Amino acid sequence: MLTVKDLQKVYNGTVVVNIPELTIQAGEAIGLVGNNGAGKTTLFRLILDLIRPTKGEVYAKDVNVAKSEDWKAYTGSHLDEGFLIDYLTAEEYFKFIGDLHGLSDGDITERLLPFMDLFNDEILNQRKYIRDFSKGNQKKIGIAAAALSNPELLILDEPFANLDPSSQIRLKNLLRHLRDQKRMTMLISSHDLSHVIEVCERILILEKGQLVQDMQTNENTLRELETYFTV
Ligand SMILES: Nc1ncnc2c1ncn2[C@@H]1O[C@H](COP(=O)(O)OP(=O)(O)OP(=O)(O)O)[C@@H](O)[C@H]1O
Incomplete structure (x- = not known):
């Protein structure tokens, strides 16, 4: 589904991403x-062709994301509030994104149904x-918009950040639903180790731009990650 080859990004002489090879299978x-500063957001921006690599391809x-727009039809993403259009209401924004993907109003309503718990009556009909x-509710709008087209590949940067505890748990359940029911391939960054291992079956650790660990999630993963990050 996603392949990274010999990818490097250098800012002011400093290598901030350096990944010789990474393959992510469908599903x-x-x-x-x-x-902080490990290069997670920079990697996402390279994958989404928001910045150009110093070297390498995605x-x-x-x-090749730098040479074609075709991948945008099957990729949904939310990195930050810059992805939103701030002078629209949530409904107008969902309609805008839905139109890009040829969705009817009925499709949009149906695709948003799994988000109702997460929205907690605070997103729709708010005028x-x-x-x-x-910030938390903006994040919910961005995540829903990213998933609206039922993308094969969903990329989310720190989706749990700024969410209250109830919303974090609802989001975790929702991401599991999208993973299992819609078979979305997901790439999610997070500083919340326990949430991320509950949603993800494979964990990558990025340190100074390099992938230093690539592990399948099991009952020991949280302890291993806590040990790794204990300095
Ligand atoms: N446009 C830029 N110009 C110069 N340096 C940059 C630029 N964008 C990112 N960097 C640097 O690249 C490094 C990686 O930053 P990045 O935001 O990708 O890290 P991150 O893992 O997402 O961090 P955090 O967990 O704090 O969000 C940092 O040292 C950052 O200062």
Whole structure:
């Protein structure tokens, strides 16, 4: 589903991403963890062709993301509030994204149904622009918009950040639902080790731009990660 080849990003002489090879199979849910500045967001931006690599390539289903737009039809993502259109209401934004993917109003309503718990009656029918929602609720709008097209590949940067505890648990259940029922391939970064291992079957640790661990999640993973991050 996703292949990274000899990927490097250098800023001001510093290598911030350096990944010789990474392959993610269709249907895998991958958790990306690493301390502040490890390069997680930069890697996502390279994968989504938001920035150009210093060296190397990213292929989404064999499409070089820097050379074609085709991958955008089957990729959904939310990295930050910059992905939102802040002068629209949530409904107008979902309609905008739905139109890009040829969805009817009925399709949009149906695709948003699994999000109702997470929305907690605070997103739809609020008569409020996206810019006036709280950070947590903006994140919920962005995640729903990313998943709206039922993408084969879903990329989320720190989806649990800014969410209250109830919302974090609802989001965890929702991501599991998307993984199991919609067979989405997922790439999710998080600083919450316990949430990410509950959603993801494979965990990658990024340190100073390099993938230093690649592990399948099992009953020991949380302890191993806590040990790794205990300095
Ligand atoms: N546009 C830029 N110009 C210069 N340096 C940059 C730029 N973007 C990112 N960096 C640097 O690249 C490194 C990786 O940053 P990145 O935001 O990818 O890390 P991260 O793992 O997402 O961190 P966090 O967990 O804090 O969000 C950092 O040292 C950062 O300062």
